[in-house]
Amino acid sequence: xxxxxxxxxxxxxxxxxxxxxxxxxxxxxxxxxxxxxxxxxxxxxxxxxxxxxxxxxxxxxxxxxxxxxxxxxxxxxxxxxxxxxxxxxxxxxxxxxxxxxxxxxxxxxxxxxxxxxxxxxxxxxxxxxxxxxxxxxxxxxxxxxxxxxxxxxxxxxxxxxxxxxxxxxxxxxxxxxxxxxxxxxxxxxxxxxxxxxxx
Amino acid sequence: xxxxxxxxxxxxxxxxxxxxxxxxxxxxxxxxxxxxxxxxxxxxxxxxxxxxxxxxxxxxxxxxxxxxxxxxxxxxxxxxxxxxxxxxxxxxxxxxxxxxxxxxxxxxxxxxxxxxxxxxxxxxxxxxxxxxxxxxxxxxxxxxxxxxxxxxxxxxxxxxxxxxxxxxxxxxxxxxxxxxxxxxxxxxxxxxxxxxxxx
Amino acid sequence: xxxxxxxxxxxxxxxxxxxxxxxxxxxxxxxxxxxxxxxxxxxxxxxxxxxxxxxxxxxxxxxxxxxxxxxxxxxxxxxxxxxxxxxxxxxxxxxxxxxxxxxxxxxxxxxxxxxxxxxxxxxxxxxxxxxxxxxxxxxxxxxxxxxxxxxxxxxxxxxxxxxxxxxxxxxxxxxxxxxxxxxxxxxxxxxxxxxxxxx
Amino acid sequence: xxxxxxxxxxxxxxxxxxxxxxxxxxxxxxxxxxxxxxxxxxxxxxxxxxxxxxxxxxxxxxxxxxxxxxxxxxxxxxxxxxxxxxxxxxxxxxxxxxxxxxxxxxxxxxxxxxxxxxxxxxxxxxxxxxxxxxxxxxxxxxxxxxxxxxxxxxxxxxxxxxxxxxxxxxxxxxxxxxxxxxxxxxxxxxxxxxxxxxx
DNA sequence: ACCAGCGGGACATCCCGTTGCT
DNA sequence: AGCAACGGGATGTCCCGCTGGT
Numbered sequence: 001x002x003x004x005x006x007x008x009x010x011x012x013x014x015x016x017x018x019x020x021x022x023x024x025x026x027x028x029x030x031x032x033x034x035x036x037x038x039x040x041x042x043x044x045x046x047x048x049x050x051x052x053x054x055x056x057x058x059x060x061x062x063x064x065x066x067x068x069x070x071x072x073x074x075x076x077x078x079x080x081x082x083x084x085x086x087x088x089x090x091x092x093x094x095x096x097x098x099x100x101x102x103x104x105x106x107x108x109x110x111x112x113x114x115x116x117x118x119x120x121x122x123x124x125x126x127x128x129x130x131x132x133x134x135x136x137x138x139x140x141x142x143x144x145x146x147x148x149x150x151x152x153x154x155x156x157x158x159x160x161x162x163x164x165x166x167x168x169x170x171x172x173x174x175x176x177x178x179x180x181x182x183x184x185x186x187x188x189x190x191x192x193x194x195x196x197x198x199x
Numbered sequence: 200x201x202x203x204x205x206x207x208x209x210x211x212x213x214x215x216x217x218x219x220x221x222x223x224x225x226x227x228x229x230x231x232x233x234x235x236x237x238x239x240x241x242x243x244x245x246x247x248x249x250x251x252x253x254x255x256x257x258x259x260x261x262x263x264x265x266x267x268x269x270x271x272x273x274x275x276x277x278x279x280x281x282x283x284x285x286x287x288x289x290x291x292x293x294x295x296x297x298x299x300x301x302x303x304x305x306x307x308x309x310x311x312x313x314x315x316x317x318x319x320x321x322x323x324x325x326x327x328x329x330x331x332x333x334x335x336x337x338x339x340x341x342x343x344x345x346x347x348x349x350x351x352x353x354x355x356x357x358x359x360x361x362x363x364x365x366x367x368x369x370x371x372x373x374x375x376x377x378x379x380x381x382x383x384x385x386x387x388x389x390x391x392x393x394x395x396x397x398x
Numbered sequence: 399x400x401x402x403x404x405x406x407x408x409x410x411x412x413x414x415x416x417x418x419x420x421x422x423x424x425x426x427x428x429x430x431x432x433x434x435x436x437x438x439x440x441x442x443x444x445x446x447x448x449x450x451x452x453x454x455x456x457x458x459x460x461x462x463x464x465x466x467x468x469x470x471x472x473x474x475x476x477x478x479x480x481x482x483x484x485x486x487x488x489x490x491x492x493x494x495x496x497x498x499x500x501x502x503x504x505x506x507x508x509x510x511x512x513x514x515x516x517x518x519x520x521x522x523x524x525x526x527x528x529x530x531x532x533x534x535x536x537x538x539x540x541x542x543x544x545x546x547x548x549x550x551x552x553x554x555x556x557x558x559x560x561x562x563x564x565x566x567x568x569x570x571x572x573x574x575x576x577x578x579x580x581x582x583x584x585x586x587x588x589x590x591x592x593x594x595x596x597x
Numbered sequence: 598x599x600x601x602x603x604x605x606x607x608x609x610x611x612x613x614x615x616x617x618x619x620x621x622x623x624x625x626x627x628x629x630x631x632x633x634x635x636x637x638x639x640x641x642x643x644x645x646x647x648x649x650x651x652x653x654x655x656x657x658x659x660x661x662x663x664x665x666x667x668x669x670x671x672x673x674x675x676x677x678x679x680x681x682x683x684x685x686x687x688x689x690x691x692x693x694x695x696x697x698x699x700x701x702x703x704x705x706x707x708x709x710x711x712x713x714x715x716x717x718x719x720x721x722x723x724x725x726x727x728x729x730x731x732x733x734x735x736x737x738x739x740x741x742x743x744x745x746x747x748x749x750x751x752x753x754x755x756x757x758x759x760x761x762x763x764x765x766x767x768x769x770x771x772x773x774x775x776x777x778x779x780x781x782x783x784x785x786x787x788x789x790x791x792x793x794x795x796x
Numbered sequence: 797a798c799c800a801g802c803g804g805g806a807c808a809t810c811c812c813g814t815t816g817c818t
Numbered sequence: 819a820g821c822a823a824c825g826g827g828a829t830g831t832c833c834c835g836c837t838g839g840t
Contacts, residue, residue: 017819038237042811051821056813058819123371149385151375153368158385161364165356172322173352186348186357190389215801240830250803255831257801414823436635439808449825454809456823521769547783549773551766556783559762563754570720571750584746584755588787617797639833648799653835655797 021058023048025072028065033114070126073115077130080105091140092147092193096184098137099163103180106167113167120164131156141193148192155191162187220257222247224271227264232313238264269325272314276329279304290339291346291392295383297336298362302379305366312366319363330355340392347391354390361386419456421446423470426463431512437463468524471513475528478503489538490545490591494582496535497561501578504565511565518562529554539591546590553589560585618655620645622669625662630711667723670712674727677702688737689744689790693781695734696760700777703764710764717761728753738790745789752788759784 027048031039041062045055059065080101088094106113119125138155141147149155166183169175176182226247230238238261244254258264279300287293305312318324337354340346348354365382368374375381387393425446429437437460443453457463478499486492504511517523536553539545547553564581567573574580624645628636638659642652656662677698685691703710716722735752738744746752763780766772773779 020819040811041813052813053815053822054820061813123367148388149381151381153372154365154375154378154381154385157364157368158361158382158389161360161362162357162389163360165360165363166353169352169356176350176353179353182348182350182353183357186353186389186391189347189391190357190361190385192385192388219801237829239828241828250805251831252804252833253802255833260830418823436807438806440806449827450809451811451826452824454811459808546786547779549779551770552763552773552776552779552783555762555766556759556780556787559758559760560755560787561758563758563761564751566720567750567754574748574751577751580746580748580751581755584751584787584789587745587789588755588759588783590783590786637833638835648801649835650800650837651798658835 017058020050020054024050024055024058024065025068028069029072029111029115032069032118033111069115070119073112073119074126074129076105076112081133090146091137091144092188095134095137095141095159096188098133099159099184099187100180102163103166103183107170107175107179110171113171117164117168120160131160134159138191141191146193149190158190159187162190216257219249219253220267223249223254223257223264224267227268228271228310228314231268231317232310268314269318272311272318273325273328275304275311280332289345290336290343291387294333294336294340294358295387297332298358298386299379299383301362302365302382306369306374306378309370312370316363316367319359330359333358337390340390345392348389357389358386361389415456418448418452419466422448422453422456422463423466426467427470427509427513430467430516431509467513468517471510471517472524472527474503474510479531488544489535489542490586493532493535493539493557494586496531497557497582497585498578500561501564501581505568505573505577508569511569515562515566518558529558532557536589539589544591547588556588557585560588617647617651621647621652621655621662622665625666626669626708626712629666629715630708666712667716670709670716671723671726673702673709678730687743688734688741689785692731692734692738692756693785695730696756696781696784697777699760700763700780704767704772704776707768710768714761714765717757728757731756735788738788743790746787755787756784759787 024044028039028044031043031047039062041052041055044065045052048055055065059068081098085094085097088097106116120127134156135152138147138152138159142150142152142155147155149158162183166179170179223243227238227243230242230246240251240254240261243264244251247254254264258267280297284293284296287296305315319326333355334351337346337351337358341349341351341354346354348357361382365378369378422442426437426442429441429445439450439453439460442463443450446453453463457466479496483492483495486495504514518525532554533550536545536550536557540548540550540553545553547556560581564577568577621641625636625641628640628644636659638649638652641662642649645652652662656665678695683691685694703713717724731753732749735744735749735756739747739749739752744752746755759780763776767776
């Protein structure tokens with residue numbers, strides 16, 4: 001019985017722990033989308049409705065929390081880029097698929113969009129992983145002779161640059177319903193890719 | 200004689216004032232390009248070699264200094280976009296000229312580039328003026344039937360997005376010597392403009 | 399059990415909190431009685447033996463502390479003007495009772511006296527409440543036909559003025575043992591009240 | 598001629614000096630009447646329209662300025678208590694004359710009134726001189742057997758207390774036209790003096 | 797006699813990370 | 819797992835008094 005109690009208690013504890021952690025992460029994400037102030041622990045714990053000690057029980061500090069936020073974002077990529085993407089015939093199609101997925105996600109989830117923009121400023125963050133994937137697709141596309149731009153880094157900057165700024169625009173203005181399609185066509189023209197038949 | 204005294208005194212004061220003010224502004228600009236997030240008064244006055252009181256004699260506070268930095272950047276635009284730009288035949292040519300000027304300036308002056316990137320985050324700052332100019336050129340180009348993209352805001356986002364990200368890339372990597380030309384061609388393709396004959 | 403935990407925790411927290419809060423308030427009150435003009439946070443926390451952060455944990459700032467000090471003073475009035483004052487037969491007797499109580503309290507507790515004098519400068523503070531009570535008694539006395547002075551505000555100024563200055567005098571000089579009685583008689587003569595039979 | 602020049606210049610200089618000094622004093626007095634802030638040199642020089650160096654040319658510092666302000670106030674007493682006061686027959690009449698003069702001055706010159714109130718907090722200031730004069734009159738009145746109150750200090754506190762508070766009241770409220778007369782009668786009753794036949 | 801500019805330091809405020817308790 | 823309270827320190831702001839110049 002003591003054993004059962006301990007096990008149940010542990011399970012409950014784990015669940016509670018996860019819930020509080022999520023509360024803190026959510027509060028931090030919420031605050032990151034608001035205008036000016038640098039994220040402060042005090043603000044986070046107040047927004048999350050927990051005590052300071054609780055924050056430091058779950059995270060080492062602000063850096064740790066930022067890393068955790070990044071991991072949360074990273075996990076969302078798996079949802080966006082499901083394995084069936086790999087079945088696509090060529091690199092340009094994969095790139096188009098990913099670009100569209102990311103843009104639609106950003107438009108439908110402004111909070112996620114703001115976090116992505118915030119994170120784009122740190123080249124050492126998880127944005128590196130995205131860029132690496134993008135570079136692979138672009139390198140393949142260049143090998144397949146499908147691009148005018150021959151410099152992989154320049155091509156990546158073009159794709160990322162358009163994505164970031166279009167997302168910023170979508171946060172500030174009402175967006176046309178076909179914005180993702182328009183933006184994608186502009187990207188493909190920019191890197192000099194033949195238009196994909198179907199998106 | 201009193202008049203001369205006042206005039207001379209003012210002139211001397213202005214010279215001294217301008218020198219110290221410039222020192223502070225320069226130090227602040229220098230610090231803005233370095234990693235850490237927040238510009239602090241202590242760091243600025245230490246870098247500028249002046250006392251805190253001197254900082255507050257010249258500026259109301261950090262906000263005022265930011266505004267002054269913005270004004271300094273704004274003044275640099277006049278140097279880049281001289282009046283002879285207006286002699287260019289069509290809107291696409293003017294846009295190409297401005298894009299190339301800005302990109303070459305960013306590559307040759309990394310500090311200026313970093314300031315521009317920092318400032319791009321604040322949509323209410325002087326970046327608005329640049330965007331307004333850009334929008335004018337794009338609207339004209341669309342009227343002249345020279346663009347595929349028909350949405351001025353989207354076209355502006357594309358141009359600015361490529362510019363910002365290419366500049367970021369140039370700060371982190373060695374850039375090819377023909378980067379401005381390549382980037383310009385990508386921009387023109389992206390918005391669907393006919394290539395200009397001469398750059 | 400969770401309930402008990404929360405209750406006990408709150409009780410313990412309250413006790414600790416109240417102790418430290420009282421320390422800070424006491425230190426601030428002590429400092430207010432000393433010469434220099436301005437109450438500073440540094441001086442308060444040093445006198446109270448706590449850290450600056452602790453001060454700002456308990457109070458929003460200096461203004462908040464001033465308000466708290468005022469509330470402390472206000473609470474002391476309840477001790478002075480107990481409900482049995484209301485049993486007194488007429489307004490002049492009630493006024494005499496309150497005046498004497500306040501004056502004896504001031505003489506026996508110089509720190510309290512200094513705080514009262516300090517606070518008298520702010521007409522918007524809690525001194526307003528005292529004045530309101532005094533005005534009530536005086537208005538009643540005038541209605542009962544017991545005063546020569548017919549203007550309530552003037553009468554209040556006379557009573558308060560004598561009280562404040564006599565208290566100031568008692569802080570600077572040795573006071574005669576029958577000072578409260580003498581002062582009270584002067585006040586009653588000033589407003590033109592018949593002498594009360596018993597004080 | 599050089600001599601004449603020097604003399605004239607000195608005369609002009611003295612005049613200018615006096616004018617600037619007066620400007621500073623006036624600005625300081627003006628600021629003292631405004632609500633909360635402690636008098637600061639910066640505020641004074643800005644209000645006076647002179648430079649900081651000028652302030653320190655005329656005054657040693659804030660303490661010196663306060664002393665000068667006190668002297669200015671003191672000088673105003675000579676205007677109020679002209680020598681013909683000494684011709685009055687008895688001490689009570691002299692006291693009544695002075696009280697009325699001071700009160701009428703305060704009502705007609707609120708700035709002067711505020712300065713007096715401010716200064717009353719410092720027992721070492723020029724208020725001491727006034728109190729000394731008052732004590733003389735009161736002591737004489739007691740000797741002449743004209744007062745009920747036998748303690749000179751207490752009598753002085755009563756007179757000063759009523760004066761200060763009535764003046765405070767006149768600054769905050771509209772005052773009845775016969776306020777000085779009413780207040781004087783209250784004072785005389787308070788100290789137990791026979792009413793003077795003529796004021 | 798007056799001024800512009802500056803150095804140095806005091807102060808209020810904010811915020812991070814720790815501690816002891818449950 | 820969570821909380822209330824606290825210590826310590828960094829930062830923005832203000833302001834005094836001095837300096838060199840005319």
